[in-house]
Amino acid sequence: MMLVSGSSPSPPAPKASPSPLVAATPNQLVLGAPSNQKHHEHHLMSILGIGIAVTVAAIMMLIVLVVLICKKSRELEDSESMNKNSSKHFPICRPVHKFQEGTSSMFRKYSYKETKRGTYDFSTVIGRGGFGTVYKAQYTDGSMIAVKKMNRVSEQGEDEFCREIELLARLHHRHLVSLRGFCIKKRERFLMYEYMSNGSLKDHLHSPRKTPLSWETRIQIAIDVANALEYLHFYCDPPLCHRDIKSSNILLDENFVAKVADFGLAHASKGGSICLEPANTDIRGTPGYMDPEYVVTQELTDKSDVYSYGVLLLEMLTARRVVQDGVSLVESTQILLASESRLTELLDPHIKDSFDLDQLQTVVSIVRWCTQREGRARPSMKQVLQLLYESSDPMQSGFIQAVEDEDYEGGSDGRGRLSGVKIPRSGPLFHSGDGRYLASSSSTSRSYCSRSFLLETGSPRSPQNILSL
Template sequence: MGPTANSSYSNVVKEYFFYVETNLIVLNLVPSKGSFGFLNAVEIIPEGNKVFVDSVRRVGANGGNSSLNLSKRGIETMYRLNVGGSFISPSQDSILWRKWEADSGYMINADAGSEIRNRSNITYANPNDTFAGPLEVYESARTLTNTEVMEKRFNMSWKLRIDPDFEYLIRLHFCELVYDKPNQRIFRIFIDNKTAADNFDVYSRAGGMNIAYHEDYLDSVSSKTNAIWIQLGPDPTTGSAGTDALLNGLEVFKISRNGNLAYVETYTNIGTRKNSKSLILWVGIGVVIASIVILAAICTVIICFCKKKNDTKKNPNGWRPLFLNGTITNSTANAKGTSSANQNHPNGGTIRSGRRFTLTEIRAATSNFDESLVIGVGGFGKVYKGEIDESSLVAVKRSHPQSQQGLTEFETEIELLSKLRHRHLVSLIGFCDEQSEMILVYEYMANGTLRNHLFGSDLPPLSWKQRLDICIGAARGLHYLHTGSDRGIIHRDVKTTNILLDEDFVAKMSDFGLSKTGPSLEHTHVSTAVKGSFGYLDPEYFRRQQLTEKSDVYSFGVVLFEVICARAVINPTLPKDQINLAEWAMRWQRERSIESILDPRLKGHYCPESLMRFGEIAEKCLGDEGKSRPTMGEVLWHLEYVLQLHEAWLRSNVDSVKDVVNSDPDLQSQMKDDEDGEFSQVMDQRGR
């Protein structure tokens, strides 16, 4: 399907396979009422029963082979994709004149798979396979991008829209283009989150390198599903050299149900068989009802206008409400920029805190968005340091026109922060939405992001106790998000740049633009598109598109390792086995040698047992499956225990800590900067 050359029109090509027992084919076009049917061309091509076989492996828990009963059923081609390659025209598929589309537009993340090509003497594993696809399909493929960076649990994913309540034949085309021995590239195949194949080795199944081969799978789609997910990923349990997957081509065929390939959405059409008199009667009644509703609406508008006018006289500084998801965000700010508490709206809505700033006020607060006041840059846009009401410092986040985030994230952040208040969540002061601007105003966090204090800046290093306090604060904020409302809230973008520190180094979670309300009681997860930051992303969420609170727990586990090692979660300049922090740190942690990769600036002033326990918590957070990970409440409890261990160690090792400080000029400087903190408490024999 696609637009024709030199034309504003589009063409549609439908392809069907069916068994013929006579020498006659009858084609009928039955147009809908008031419409007409037409056809530009028909092609009939015999395929000689060589394209499909009757017995196909069924995906799912039961597995086994199923009979398609092809002599009684029809087949419709839904998708035919040249994976990793370009468009193949029908003239290039000389046997059956098929069209092969490029696959990139159907991938969840096209960058997840790299394109590879090899034109060296490709042959078919079976003579009948010439009907499966032209050699051009097998000369290109996709493999996972940067497999040394990705954790061995991520997949290449294709999402294909289909009609519900049918059976589908999924055909995967393979040709090993790189490895010349078996057991070099072994991977898994998932169809609709069901395992289709484990330990899949293209070389072994095809019988060698550069040999074209395909596999067919049968999947039953429920009436509630309108898409098929095809996912390929490495099998980390095999120890193969190639820790990625490979795919050359992909086809999806719909199989008829009760002799029918048509899909019509069911609906109730009440009254369509009434006679014309009844129809006129009902139309007349509808007109009368509509007139009454319109008159009532006009009266309501007049009354509201008069009421608003009176309210404006009483409050000349009042401002119009922002409508978000059916609720009204409205409050009056005091001179310091704080807002009134939440209260019930008499009309059933909710009046929530949050000051609406004018664009003039925002420009004055930021010296017309002076670049020298930029304190951060993120996916939403730039963050400026500002001053409102002559004395109150704020952080002003302004959306960039080309931002990856938009109105949805803007509304989500206002909606969430306007109803959440916690010591360890950044407070929203207000917003501005004038002249197509999307601006959020937060409390100012004097010490910036946790990441800046770990690496990449000339700031003094954080002590082990400070790091523990910060992790505990962030855990408290996340625990409140997960448990503070009926369904909880999943942050979905936990990382060190979203953990901010105030003037007292109190940690607060920020950036809620990607947050989602948790699942209802009758569900275990929220089905949603994958969003988040690479390196922190829960692989189970990435693979299944099923978001849970344990996805935040996984991301927080990566943060804990980042706190230990003080390095970026992804660093392509390092050796292959060190590029991904989570994988690298987990290897050391499983060997119980996490101190080997500890930030060297912490040497000599940390409790070894507390570090060991801290590493164990991080390891549990990075469990392969969400159900095996702790809750944020459990993580918080263990972190508080780790802090107690460290504080007890400090009290019992005053002399040794003093010697380390006296021998290290950097620690002496840090102690001066932290007169009321950890070092002063340890050096003071009176304790705390």
């Protein structure tokens, strides 16, 4: 055997065979699947949530946009409607916004927000009328205002609003309630008046909670109202008829100075023009105060106000309702009015011990004259005022003497003029709203427009029993 010298290389080690792949068991597949599935589901839910949120946001934005567009369109339509109505019924009526440019600093436009705050969300009701509700408002500047909210009913409400602004913005008299401003909110209309702290004459005549008015106060109120009517009938251009004189439209300030309110029914007198509908379009007013001739003829004259004033005087004398059990106060008191010996039976029991007999006779005579069935038989307000002046005690003998000696020229305070008018000694002068600057707690001088001492020429014939001028 042969021996091979040297070392022979060792044979290569056999390669390890790759280990065979072991297939995953079913159990292992089941354990790995939930994590992948949960991740996939979470991803889908996120996408779905984002999509829903975006869709909802888009829908909400679309809704808001539509609402804003509709709101703006409605406001534009309302504005156009108001302008059309105003131009249709009031062709020469100034646009509302121009009132802010007036010279009077007292007149302005109020915002709805401050009006709502001032009336405590419209909870301070102090009265209700045919054309709206009246609220007491206190503004941040400390001013006290009466806010009249016009009824939102129809075209009529807008017409009344424009009419009242047109009239009141140019009427200035110490016995007319002054307009302080206005407010417009969409379809709502507000008029701001000076606040009258003692409320209406009606409250003082018929409310048991009010202290009865004295005889002197009633006479002063009667003359205040007469002065206001005289101004409307004779010194407005064109002359105006109020057409709704009644106790609830007579307001009293802290000194019981009376002022006539509510010009929603006012009309130009026959022959005048003030961008109002014709005076004979319909019958409007308050039962008991309405002129019976006006009801029949539908023709409005200043004598219709004279009739209502006569009823108001009778109401102040008696403190009775103007209509009771379907019978008017004028009808129910005819027997007493016609009997000189029974005049005291007319009086309110609260003043039976404090009245002046001569004044009572004069006032009853005025009532009879003012409430004549035919308008031409009634007096003018000038004649009514003269009767009241002559029926009362003189304010001051020195003043009477001065008037008799020379013509009275009013100064810069706007008291007016008494030119060529002699006050008879037998007919003493009464202190009224025009003369109260001498003997009253009110220091306001008379209106520059009122000349109550002048008598109307060509006056209608006085009925029997009337005091002679």
